[in-house]
Amino acid sequence: MSTKDWPLWEVFIRSKQGLAHKHVGSLHAPDAEMAVENARDVYTRRNEGISIWVVESSQVFASDPSDSDAFFEPAQSKVYRHPTFYEVPEGIAHM
Amino acid sequence: MSALNTYILRIADDSLILGQRLSELCGHGPAIEEDIALTNVALDLIGQATSLYEYAAEIQNGGKTSDDLAFLRLEHQYLNTLLVEQPNGDFGMTIVRQWLFDTFRLPFYEALQQSKDAQIAGIAEKALKETRYHWRHSSEWVIRLGDGTEESHYRVQEALNFLYKYVDELFYMDDIDKEMIEKGIGVDLESLRPAFNERLKHVLEASTLSMPAYEWKLKGGRVGRHTEHLGHILTELQYMQRAYPNLQW
Numbered sequence: 001m002s003t004k005d006w007p008l009w010e011v012f013i014r015s016k017q018g019l020a021h022k023h024v025g026s027l028h029a030p031d032a033e034m035a036v037e038n039a040r041d042v043y044t045r046r047n048e049g050i051s052i053w054v055v056e057s058s059q060v061f062a063s064d065p066s067d068s069d070a071f072f073e074p075a076q077s078k079v080y081r082h083p084t085f086y087e088v089p090e091g092i093a094h095m
Numbered sequence: 096m097s098a099l100n101t102y103i104l105r106i107a108d109d110s111l112i113l114g115q116r117l118s119e120l121c122g123h124g125p126a127i128e129e130d131i132a133l134t135n136v137a138l139d140l141i142g143q144a145t146s147l148y149e150y151a152a153e154i155q156n157g158g159k160t161s162d163d164l165a166f167l168r169l170e171h172q173y174l175n176t177l178l179v180e181q182p183n184g185d186f187g188m189t190i191v192r193q194w195l196f197d198t199f200r201l202p203f204y205e206a207l208q209q210s211k212d213a214q215i216a217g218i219a220e221k222a223l224k225e226t227r228y229h230w231r232h233s234s235e236w237v238i239r240l241g242d243g244t245e246e247s248h249y250r251v252q253e254a255l256n257f258l259y260k261y262v263d264e265l266f267y268m269d270d271i272d273k274e275m276i277e278k279g280i281g282v283d284l285e286s287l288r289p290a291f292n293e294r295l296k297h298v299l300e301a302s303t304l305s306m307p308a309y310e311w312k313l314k315g316g317r318v319g320r321h322t323e324h325l326g327h328i329l330t331e332l333q334y335m336q337r338a339y340p341n342l343q344w
Contacts, residue, residue: 006126027128030239037232038128041135 008057009035013049098274107147108175114140139225166336171319178261187250190236197230199265202290211279241302259307264314
């Protein structure tokens with residue numbers, strides 16, 4: 001059997017209740033159900049998760065690295081978008 | 096040896112020998128993902144065997160350890176079914192063997208959870224969770240291979256035709272079982288057949304496979320009469336303990 005024909009899947013694991021699913025890696029599987037089973041065996045065998053999402057890698061539409069100037073550079077000079085210019089009133093502990 | 100002892104060894108040996116068979120595939124699985132899946136199953140099975148051997152050694156009370164039971168018995172002293180010692184063959188053979196075994200083990204452990212022997216009931220409860228996943232994985236594969244390509248359908252059907260003669264032995268019962276059932280410790284295997292057949296039928300239909308047409312049955316493992324394969328498994332399984340007696344690691 002060859003894995004050549006099996007599509008690639010991106011795997012997302014939620015490590016505990018209340019946290020978001022986080023990308024952990026990818027694997028090959030013939031279909032979505034088997035991808036979840038494979039992800040269980042490959043990525044959660046040391047108690048890493050309580051929920052698994054898989055997405056076929058070909059379904060991921062990504063930003064183009066050559067667009068990074070236009071996409072990301074303009075944000076670099078706009079420090080005022082960080083909420084760090086306010087004075088925190090006394091008595092507020094966790095800001 | 097007490098009936099309880101024999102009863103535990105029969106369950107433990109099934110797990111150990113199938114676990115050993117599957118671990119032969121470590122590094123040789125058809126794909127890295129499946130390699131990991133099969134060796135996970137192997138580890139679960141060997142873990143079940145370990146718990147059972149520890150309990151058997153404890154009640155035997157003859158100074159034997161769980162390692163003695165796992166590694167230092169002779170071929171005819173192993174009481175596993177013939178099904179689990181059959182070679183891995185191609186992936187279809189490995190998966191069909193696993194699926195037949197899991198389909199039996201699922202209702203078996205469900206029933207064994209009710210055992211009046213608390214230790215056995217506890218082991219069954221833990222093993223059942225593992226077995227639910229094993230069954231899910233093996234039956235999903237049988238469906239995909241059966242309802243896959245012409246080649247994969249042919250191969251799993253051939254595997255089923257070859258292995259089906261060993262299925263009946265999973266339900267083998269003798270005086271040992273009768274005593275265990277009377278004491279409320281063991282499971283009446285005959286009562287598991289409807290659930291087993293129902294599960295089997297369900298997956299066969301989804302996989303477009305057909306039940307083999309023959310009635311031929313083989314048995315012997317439960318009383319220590321094995322196919323030629325067990326001896327070869329044991330040479331590998333026992334090598335370290337035979338070459339370096341009392342080796343610890």
